Amino acid sequence: MKFDDKVPIYYQIKNYLYHQIITGELQPGEKLPSVRQLAIDVTANVNTVQRALSEMITEEVIVPQRGKGNFVTTDVKEIEQLKSKLVNEQISLAYQQLHALDLSDDEILTEFKQFMEDGDVQNERTIEDR
Amino acid sequence: MKFDDKVPIYYQIKNYLYHQIITGELQPGEKLPSVRQLAIDVTANVNTVQRALSEMITEEVIVPQRGKGNFVTTDVKEIEQLKSKLVNEQISLAYQQLHALDLSDDEILTEFKQFMEDGDVQNERTIEDR
Amino acid sequence: MKFDDKVPIYYQIKNYLYHQIITGELQPGEKLPSVRQLAIDVTANVNTVQRALSEMITEEVIVPQRGKGNFVTTDVKEIEQLKSKLVNEQISLAYQQLHALDLSDDEILTEFKQFMEDGDVQNERTIEDR
Amino acid sequence: MKFDDKVPIYYQIKNYLYHQIITGELQPGEKLPSVRQLAIDVTANVNTVQRALSEMITEEVIVPQRGKGNFVTTDVKEIEQLKSKLVNEQISLAYQQLHALDLSDDEILTEFKQFMEDGDVQNERTIEDR
DNA sequence: GTGGTCTAGACCACA
DNA sequence: GTGGTCTAGACCACG
Numbered sequence: 001m002k003f004d005d006k007v008p009i010y011y012q013i014k015n016y017l018y019h020q021i022i023t024g025e026l027q028p029g030e031k032l033p034s035v036r037q038l039a040i041d042v043t044a045n046v047n048t049v050q051r052a053l054s055e056m057i058t059e060e061v062i063v064p065q066r067g068k069g070n071f072v073t074t075d076v077k078e079i080e081q082l083k084s085k086l087v088n089e090q091i092s093l094a095y096q097q098l099h100a101l102d103l104s105d106d107e108i109l110t111e112f113k114q115f116m117e118d119g120d121v122q123n124e125r126t127i128e129d130r
Numbered sequence: 131m132k133f134d135d136k137v138p139i140y141y142q143i144k145n146y147l148y149h150q151i152i153t154g155e156l157q158p159g160e161k162l163p164s165v166r167q168l169a170i171d172v173t174a175n176v177n178t179v180q181r182a183l184s185e186m187i188t189e190e191v192i193v194p195q196r197g198k199g200n201f202v203t204t205d206v207k208e209i210e211q212l213k214s215k216l217v218n219e220q221i222s223l224a225y226q227q228l229h230a231l232d233l234s235d236d237e238i239l240t241e242f243k244q245f246m247e248d249g250d251v252q253n254e255r256t257i258e259d260r
Numbered sequence: 261m262k263f264d265d266k267v268p269i270y271y272q273i274k275n276y277l278y279h280q281i282i283t284g285e286l287q288p289g290e291k292l293p294s295v296r297q298l299a300i301d302v303t304a305n306v307n308t309v310q311r312a313l314s315e316m317i318t319e320e321v322i323v324p325q326r327g328k329g330n331f332v333t334t335d336v337k338e339i340e341q342l343k344s345k346l347v348n349e350q351i352s353l354a355y356q357q358l359h360a361l362d363l364s365d366d367e368i369l370t371e372f373k374q375f376m377e378d379g380d381v382q383n384e385r386t387i388e389d390r
Numbered sequence: 391m392k393f394d395d396k397v398p399i400y401y402q403i404k405n406y407l408y409h410q411i412i413t414g415e416l417q418p419g420e421k422l423p424s425v426r427q428l429a430i431d432v433t434a435n436v437n438t439v440q441r442a443l444s445e446m447i448t449e450e451v452i453v454p455q456r457g458k459g460n461f462v463t464t465d466v467k468e469i470e471q472l473k474s475k476l477v478n479e480q481i482s483l484a485y486q487q488l489h490a491l492d493l494s495d496d497e498i499l500t501e502f503k504q505f506m507e508d509g510d511v512q513n514e515r516t517i518e519d520r
Numbered sequence: 521g522t523g524g525t526c527t528a529g530a531c532c533a534c535a
Numbered sequence: 536g537t538g539g540t541c542t543a544g545a546c547c548a549c550g
Contacts, residue, residue, distance in 0.1 A: 005326065005539095007136050008533060023232045045327070045535045087231055091245050094224035101217055102153045105246045109239060115221045116235045138540065164522060175542050180524080188318070196395065197435070197522055197549040267396050268525065283492045294537060305527050310539080327534035327537055347491055351505045354484030361477055362413045365506045369499060375481045376495045395524095398548065435550045 001042040009044055013052035016042060021061065021072055022083045029074040032062060131172040139174055143182035146172065151191065151202055152213045159204040162192065261302040269304055273312035276302065281321065281332055282343045289334040292322065391432040399434055403442035406432060411451065411462055412473045419464040422452060 001016070003009050020026040032038065035053065039046045053070060056062045061082060064070050073079065098108045131146065133139050150156040162168065165183065169176045183200060186192045191212060194200050203209065228238045261276070263269050280286040292298065295313065299306045313330060316322045321342060324330050333339065358368045391406070393399050410416040422428065425443065429436045443460060446452045451472060454460050463469065488498045 003326075006138065006141055009326075010533080011136060019230045023230070048534060051533090083231060087228065087233065087241060090224060090227045090231070091241050094220060095242065095245055097220045098217065100149050100153070101213060101220070103217065108246075109242060111217060111221050112225065112239060112242065115225055116238075140540080165524095166522080177543085178541060181540090183523090194523070196399075196524095199522060266398060266401060270525080271396060279490050283490070295539095296537080307528085308526060311525090313538090324538070326539095329537060343491060347488065347493065347501060350484060350487045350491070351501050354480060355502065355505055357480045358477065360409045360413070361473060361480070363477065368506075369502060371477060371481050372485065372499060372502065375485055400548080438549060441548095 001044070003044075010048050010051040010055075013038075013042055013044060013049060014056060017052065017056065018061075018082065018086060021079060022086065026072050028072050028076055028079060030072050031068075032070040032072065034069060131174070133174075140178050140181040140185070143168075143172055143174060143179060144186060147182065147186065148191075148212065148216060151209060152216065156202050158202050158206055158209060160202050161198075162200040162202065164199060261304070263304075270308050270311040270315070273298075273302055273304060273309060274316060277312065277316065278321075278342065278346060281339060282346070286332050288332050288336055288339060290332050291328075292330040292332065294329060391434070393434075400438050400441040400445075403428075403432055403434060403439060404446060407442065407446060408451075408472065408476060411469060412476065416462050418462050418466055418469060420462050421458075422460040422462065424459060 001012075003012055017026070017032075026032065032053075033041060035046055035049050038053075039049045042049065053062065057064055057070070060075075061073055061078065062070050063073055095108065098111070103111065131142075133142055147156070147162075156162065162183075163171060165176055165179050168183075169179045172179065183192065187194055187200070190205075191203055191208065192200050193203055225238065228241070233241065261272075263272055277286070277292075286292065292313075293301060295306055295309050298313075299309045302309065313322065313324075317324055317330070320335075320338065321333055322330050323333055355368065358371070363371065391402075393402055407416070407422075416422065422443075423431065425436055425439050428443075429439045432439065443452065447454055447460070450465075451463055451468065452460050453463055485498065488501070493501065
């Protein structure tokens with residue numbers, strides 16, 4: 001996994017897991033890979049992964065079961081809220097950033113449409129492009 | 131200026147100045163506030179500001195004049211490229227993040243339109259309100 | 261390490277490392293001493309060393325690995341270019357300086373030959389004897 | 391005059407004047423341009439020029455005459471020594487730098503010869519290329 | 521007054 | 536233990 005070294009890695013790992021859960025790659029109630037396996041998957045240190053999980057546990061997005069591992073919450077509502085929250089954050093953030101770059105609402109939409117048409121996914125540095 | 135402690139401060143200062151330049155609040159050739167003044171403006175340490183400036187100087191977005199101060203480049207083309215680069219980064223980043231949240235292209239556009247209509251600027255962490 | 265106080269220390273540290281790399285004292289891919297160790301080695305402050313390294317990182321001559329240390333680039337071509345660039349700079353600089361002192365091309369060569377024969381290394385301010 | 395901002399400007403001005411004297415552009419006993427004129431000539435601040443002159447006065451390479459201006463020393467021997475000293479410094483410096491870059495004596499001479507043949511004076515940042 | 525450099529010391533993220 | 540970032544405060548070169 002490529003990391004953007006401008007943001008803490010544990011933070012990017014959290015995002016990665018959020019995405020897995022929201023897109024259903026990790027189903028509600030499903031067991032997460034072991035911390036060590038996750039560490040290998042994302043090529044990060046065990047401690048770093050652990051930190052990401054700890055925060056998600058306090059957020060109750062994942063729930064630990066002693067001796068069994070960590071599980072995605074079964075509370076579907078929780079997950080929906082999570083998605084909605086993340087989407088809103090992204091939209092809001094992007095809007096503000098682009099607005100601050102002097103783009104009007106229309107220009108923002110236009111840029112997006114164009115970007116989508118280009119199908120140009122010159123993505124680097126994101127959590128998804130593994 | 132409010133800082134997002136997930137990203138280096140010098141980085142956020144760079145962004146702040148980028149925006150100033152792109153929106154024309156800082157005109158090409160215009161003198162920047164002194165390092166010390168900037169430090170006060172953004173409530174950061176002088177050295178932190180200096181670091182941000184140093185990078186922008188190597189990028190040739192701003193040009194230092196010994197003993198006189200720092201100036202925005204007069205190379206308008208340079209500035210246009212800067213804007214274009216920043217916009218693209220934002221669009222690309224947002225697109226990927228939202229796509230990863232399982233939103234289709236249409237859904238992304240819809241969310242944006244809705245967000246714009248709401249005029250709801252529950253913005254935190256943006257560059258303006260710092 | 262003795263510093264020439266006519267030039268920034270971080271600059272001299274860069275040169276010191278450049279030489280190490282070019283002469284092969286630091287092999288491609290080899291780990292550099294830790295920042296703190298380097299600071300001791302060259303008797304400079306940690307931050308000063310860090311500044312030197314930062315620049316070399318943006319130049320991609322050295323490559324950082326989070327939490328592991330800094331490494332000499334494995335890109336041998338990069339290193340060759342570096343050497344060639346440094347040699348050219350030195351030759352060009354010396355030539356101009358001597359030419360400006362009213363020495364003809366022949367005289368310059370003669371002076372060098374004589375200097376070499378004398379084996380007279382009344383060197384001060386060089387990178388070696390620091 | 392282009393300055394290398396890695397070295398103090400007053401230092402570069404000194405070099406500039408040294409060269410003028412050694413090459414005979416400024417004859418022994420000749421009056422130097424006024425400080426203000428020099429400042430214009432080299433596009434530097436009066437104070438900076440003054441500092442360069444002060445040092446040269448203590449070195450007795452130039453001698454001030456109250457109310458009349460500054461004059462090159464009439465002591466020709468002094469000037470010869472100056473030249474010899476500067477040449478030696480340059481040769482020695484260049485030799486060490488190139489030697490440190492792993493060039494043998496022969497390679498150094500070869501590089502110089504080649505440089506001279508190319509007639510390629512890609513000089514920037516030196517005191518001469520005004 | 522302006523930027524440039526350096527120091528000393530602290531805290532954080534990561535392995 | 537390793538690098539990365541930030542702060543506070545000092546001194547210097549230049550205009």
